[in-house]
Amino acid sequence: MNSAIQIWRRQKLNYQHLGRTGAVISKTRIIEAPLGFKGPYWVVLVKLDRKTRLVGQWVDIIEPKIGMKVTGVLRRSGETGKAEAIEYGVKWVRGR
């Protein structure tokens, strides 16, 4: 769980991939989730370009597939902690 100041400091990083497109190069369905998350959910490894790869949660209604084109969308991240600050970040859906 993060404090409001930690979340504020991360804003630029959190939104840098919003609206970008890429392709799924790996995926895993998390059943046993860590604190602050409720499983099950998919996490995808996305290749944006030759140099940039990233990991993020999958929030589409269909299952992700390797090679699938994807787009970054804005979604709430994890659960709020004691500070009750809500963090937003980029998650991934089928490309549009």
Place this chain on the structure above:
Amino acid sequence: MYITGAYQTQFGELWDKDLKDLIVESGEAAIKDSGIKRQDIDLVLVANMLAGNLEGQNHLGALAAELLGLSGVNAGRVEAACASGGVAVNQAITALKAKTAKNVLVIGAEKMTDKSNAEVSTGLMGAASGEERRAGLTFVGLYGLMARVYFDRFKMTKNDLAYVAVKNHKHASLNPKAQYPFAVDMETVLKSSCVASPLHLFDCSPITDGAAAVILTDKARSRRDIDIAASQVASDSLSLTERDSLVELKATKLAVQKAYREAGITSKSIDLAEVHDCFSIAEIMAVEDLGFCKKGDGFKKIRAGEFDHDGRLPVNLSGGLKACGHPVGATGVKQVVEIVTQLRGEAGKRQTKKAKIGLTHNVGGSGATAAVHILKKR
């Protein structure tokens, strides 16, 4: 440089023991095994990852020194995630080489089972990147991402993967100190519940309490002392997203290449190995990255029995992390203890006949740190 004392506690869910009990049992037994005088120890290193997180207890070097009647000695803690043990042994050897110490006690200890799986899982993710944590990944998930790529690239099946757990449980059935000293069949592994796809419960090492300790020295005292032929550590990015490849660990390859060079040998000289099988896919990548077989052949060789107790190169005779257990900070030290025990010919029912040169391979995080040691019978 030599290892003159070695000891491993029982691994498992040890309800009646806390971290201090584990430190004392392993430290006292290693000192006794070495035969050296307590006052001759001039450095104490404690390898641990999670005590600050799970128990609120830091400052483990001084704590261990106090508990073992060594107050006043140079003492500290070494942390490199699950490679803490291997890195601590490497640090001890560095001190011996630099002649800043003559006799070093290294203790790896971890108490994990007092907390919930979610708390431990969150603590372990301290070894990953912030991006990976914020994506809700766990270590099973990180290795699941690597396994998915490996499955597709080398046409490996879940049956192939399951052989790793079957082999390591078979080995653990001969090790009375293992957390799970029993064999399992393919069906048990394949039918176990999914933790993070494609990895199932029996593809994962457990949450474990335990400790191991070694005494390292600059002069050999007896025939039981084991020669340290090489000790190397290498690093890579914390995050999987920055890696050159998702089907190998560059840190392992760098560390082992340096280690073979230091020892003046090749992978063909290795008689047995303890490798970091935190997940089944990790052992498959390890046997390839360590040069025991070609990339993409690891699962075929494991399935063919080449790394079995009676195989060409026995791997994880202790039962590995999977079946002997994985008290994270202790694992790298326990691997050294197991190889020392085998090279001394004191491994009982799991003793391998051809034990002259052994290798240990300890990984931190999803491959950000790798420590490799090569040990030789004198």
